[in-house]
Amino acid sequence: MTAILSQSPTWTFPFCPEPPDWFLDWDSIQNHFDWIKNLKGCQQDPIYHAEGDVLIHTKMVCEALISSTNWRQLPEKERSILFAAALLHDVAKPAFTKIEADGRISSKGHARQGARMVRQILSQFEPPVQFDIRETVVAIVQFGSLPIWLIDKPNPQQSVIKVSQVVRCDFLALLAEADVRGRQCSDRQELLDKIELFREFCQENNCLDSPRQFPSAHSRFIYFRKDNANPDAEMFDDTKCEVVLMSGLPGSGKDYWIRENLPNLPVISLDALRMEMNISPEKNQSEVVERAKQRAKEYLRSGTSFVWNATNTTKQMRQQLIDLFAAYKARIRIVYIEVPIAEIQDRNRSRTAPVPEAVIQKLADRLDIPDRTEAHQVEWIVADPATLGAMPRS
Structure with missing residues (x-):
């Protein structure tokens, strides 16, 4: 989508x-x-x-x-x-x-x-x-x-x-x-x-001028996670819950999107954990990520759907998390949100706890936008520059 x-x-x-x-x-x-x-x-x-x-x-x-x-x-x-x-x-x-x-x-x-x-x-x-x-x-x-x-x-x-x-x-x-x-x-x-x-x-292989089609989204997801899978095989969908993996630069509006679209799902937010643990975004984040993963495992064991809210701007970042979620038989949905970098920097300056601009620029320079090979479902939410002034900041 x-x-x-x-x-x-x-x-x-x-x-x-x-x-x-x-x-x-x-x-x-x-x-x-x-x-x-x-x-x-x-x-x-x-x-x-x-x-x-x-x-x-x-x-x-x-x-x-x-x-x-x-x-x-x-x-x-x-x-x-x-x-x-x-x-x-x-x-x-x-x-x-x-x-x-x-x-x-x-x-x-x-x-x-x-x-x-x-x-x-x-x-x-x-x-x-x-x-x-x-x-x-x-x-x-x-x-x-x-x-x-x-x-x-x-x-x-x-x-x-x-x-x-x-x-x-x-x-x-x-x-x-x-x-x-x-x-x-x-x-x-x-x-x-x-x-x-x-x-x-x-x-x-039926993919010259269009994407190769699969029997189901789950079949596609499994195919790209195996070395010698059959693209025509319909895989049994044994997923038990859904994890919504947010992706986007700081200040792109991920928090707002979650509040508007998934108000009833529990959220694991790395920003919130950083504040809770009093750890700066510029410091080593291993403790924050480990705490977040422990909470995620609790949800996954109980089959509870949840949102993982962080920047997740590179494929490598996302892959480590997707491997964890898939191991617990979760269905993966990635939601990528994008607004122009100038608007991101402007929003960031208005935050109570702004992210250093150098950190945002580094993330932007290394950005890998999610694609359909990574998850069961991928959504790209791209803001209209004409309406940005009316959008809430988050």
Whole structure:
């Protein structure tokens, strides 16, 4: 379930080429975006990128993409999404590129961090980029290399089915193909063959242009928690209670949402426990978390549904808790709440016990938005900027 409170009727990325001439206004792109300028002079391994620096490569990728018949046949919004992903796919390379001891050039980790940078960049657009569009671009950047590396994955089937829950696999194939055609390398045809194999494999697994469907939400949840599960198997639902796992930056409105939507459920709040135990958010939180887990186990043993209220801004944070809840046969529902970072900082200053701004910024920089592979149910509550002034602060 997705709750998007603000949606634009149409959206196009600035300078995205349009018919009939499909002109790429590269000069305007370079003059308009600072992050494009940062790509100039960033070296690449000449074995894989003999064309030159990252800026040259990015332009070639965009040219390859907009020359693609498959891209030109897409609706306008989808063309814009892929064009944005092509421009941004290597945005983190300048920060992650280094020369190894053997003289080779690498940029390990740039895709994951690049996805987070893309989220920040698109969040600063005016007007703000619609949530589902923004997160589609983020996902394409993060998983754009999967078509090339699929056969090296321990479980290729689960890899494509999992990513299909987040982004269309045919979008990944389109970007990967443009990425390969937008470089000079000796193994180009081999890479293109891998991408075509990826398309065929996704088609065989019913997840090329839509998410792979499961017999039930519980079957989907169990499938992604096992290494060699059958995606067609309907799993017996033996859950005994529901845990609502809140996720969102401090000041996003989690407390208010709980009061309005789940007033009768008990709440385990890390903020409340910190105050109860007189522990600052800047101090070690292990005692607070341990106390919260003990209370959670009491509810879980008795089969009592409850809310776990904390930031839970990274997948790693959430996974540890989900493992605990699932071990007690709980049904997991994640509720993610988002408001613009400027509003969050403003709300935080009005709190009786404000969170240090550096802590909020650190959480924002490392944010992993929940996806459907993590829980039985995921909801994304995204505030309409036009109504923020009327929303209660919490």
